[in-house]
Amino acid sequence: MTIHDSTASAPDAPPGSAESRHEVCIVGTGRVGLPLGLTFVETGVSAVGLDVDKELADLVNEGVMPFHEPGYDEIIASRRFHVVHDPSVVTRAETIIVTVGTPLHNHIETDLTQVQDVLESIGEHLRPGQLLCLRSTVAPGTTEFVERWIRRNTDLVVGETFFLAFCPERIAEGKAYEEIRTLPQIVGTQDAASEARAVALFRRITREVLTTDYVTAELVKLFNNILRYVHFALANQFAMIADNFGANIHETRELANHGYPRSFLAAPGLTAGTCLRKDFGMLNEWSPYPDMLLSAWKMNEFMPTFLVDHLCRRTDLHDSRVAILGFSFKADTDDLRDSLAPKLWRYVRRQLPDEIRISDQNLPDPIPEPSIRDARNWPISEALEDVDAVFVATNHTGYHEALRELARTRPDAWVADIWNVGRVNQMFYQAKALDMAEANA
Ligand SMILES: NC(=O)c1ccc[n+]([C@@H]2O[C@H](COP(=O)([O-])OP(=O)(O)OC[C@H]3O[C@@H](n4cnc5c(N)ncnc54)[C@H](O)[C@@H]3O)[C@@H](O)[C@H]2O)c1
Known part of the structure; x- marks a missing residue:
């Protein structure tokens, strides 16, 4: 484990719109993705959202929080964070952060459908040089699955032309505004280049970033909750x-x-x-x-x-x-x-x-x-x-x-x-x- 400590301030916020290039694209702007996207925008990182829920997107684009999460009313009302439905938006982002749901099936079995759907929809729009951060809570081995999916379905090579990290979200609902900025961020990667990219990103919003491998990061999140x-x-x-x-x-x-x-x-x-x-x-x-x-x-x-x-x-x-x-x-x-x-x-x-x-x-x-x-x-x-x-x-x-x-x-x-x-x-x-x-x- 390496600890990266930074107090460097974030750069000035560029104006955001759905069409412009973005530093970050959040895929799945629900209770985890939306606060994260708004936090990035507030700290000066340009961000856009991608979600299949039209009702949710309309509310966000009108400047209204779609659920109770205190602290974000002002930044959402500024309409500097947009949510779109077109998966090609990911092409214009430097980093893609996946925060879709990961429920269980009726059996004791993880339902990976939303993560798989995201890969299917954004796969053709991924390009060299991008970082993909999986942030949904996932079963051990899921980030490895994502890497294998990328290898099989694209020409990208993780660690060389493309970068991949698992960066779990550990906020408690209702405390997102404070906790995104104060909780240490965990970055799980299997190569130095992906680690450097993910650490640099999360240093923009928080002071302390801890690095490890995929499965350790996956287990940290699960162990915290369980x-x-x-x-x-x-x-x-x-x-x-x-x-x-x-x-x-x-x-x-x-x-x-x-x-x-x-x-x-x-x-x-x-x-x-x-x-x-x-x-x-x-x-x-x-x-x-x-x-x-x-x-x-x-x-x-x-x-x-x-x-x-x-x-x-x-x-x-x-x-x-x-x-x-x-x-x-x-x-x-x-x-x-x-x-x-x-x-x-x-x-x-x-x-x-x-x-x-x-x-x-x-x-x-x-x-x-x-x-x-x-x-x-x-x-x-x-x-x-x-x-x-x-x-x-x-x-x-x-x-x-x-x-x-x-x-x-x-x-x-x-x-x-x-x-x-x-x-x-x-x-x-x-x-x-x-x-x-x-x-x-
Ligand atoms: N809610 C929490 O407090 C919390 C805290 C930490 C971690 N998590 C984890 O974060 C993940 C997300 O949880 P959540 O509570 O934000 O769920 P959520 O249901 O509120 O948000 C998920 C969003 O993803 C969207 N989505 C689904 N499929 C999509 C697709 N193919 N393309 C684009 N968007 C799609 C949904 O429309 C929804 O808006 C889960 O893995 C959860 O375990 C949640």
Whole structure:
């Protein structure tokens, strides 16, 4: 590993347009590609986007962020970053950065379709001297596959007439603006010329660039994510163990972590989201044996079942009015992908309640989730009116205040609060417990 440290300032920004030559072309301008493209433009690197999603491109070209990612409103409104649909745009770029989706198939199997489609569409437009950076999260060996694809389908030779790197994105959604500039960038290459090109590019936006080979860089990204996935699974298992013994997981955790330098127990929660859930599959597809990753997956997947089952041991949801607060996969995002909330909804539905009211201030109405068919997105005050039971599926800002109001209006309503937003330090309680918790605080 070599560390490249630079504080050199970026050059002045050239005016950008879809037609001009660009230093960078971002292929796939979604939640990763768009913030990256905008960051390049803001730091003076001319960039253009290529995406197959016309609706997304129209919004970006009108100067509007198509999803929630704070910090970019001004730069996108300046319309210095355009998104086009014509793959020939890559010919006019010095560097092509691929940030398309890499989901899993229904099986434990990486779905490489988007990466393969990109190669098919841009392949004929690649030219000597360009650098291709793969930045989507990929299974080990994928960059090697891309190199072989280039060798087989073009006249370009990686390391001689063409340059290739794997440079993973490690931002957390909602923190892209800060993290793209502050996280060390990893550059995985197999030859010195590709390394020099990729390092020079990422030095334009960040201070620290670390270099290694393809597969190490691929594994760094996966290990970063899967470490969190397993860590949260353990926190969830500890929460269930504590509940079995009638103990309080939040108090136990606080005591375990407080002033003890070797404890970093995470809080329990509904652990999912497109990255954590699928990235475990990218490693697991290469192992036929039961292992810790599979156990973590099962543990995290079990949490909706656990919450419904254990609330039902305390109150009957049959013919009741149930509210689910939060539906996106994590706090304060509008990203529904791979959220466990729809699964929670389906388990609640099996209890035959009178009504299930979903409320998520960050999502549109109706909730765009096919498996729950046209579910209305309720304003939170209406969702909690005369409600019998509440599941806090996501810990969005504002839910503590909403539960305090519930304690006033429906003190006997049951709450399943794995995130501890009520600060009652219990996973299952009646709303009036918020008053007691406050009095004891
Ligand atoms: N979302 C995150 O927080 C995050 C963080 C780190 C890494 N990643 C990884 O980054 C990658 C992208 O994730 P995302 O969340 O931005 O996905 P996304 O779905 O938001 O964006 C992908 C974009 O690629 C476009 N696309 C698909 N096929 C295309 C093609 N053939 N040509 C051009 N554009 C095409 C899609 O229309 C979409 O806009 C994934 O591998 C993901 O695992 C995501």
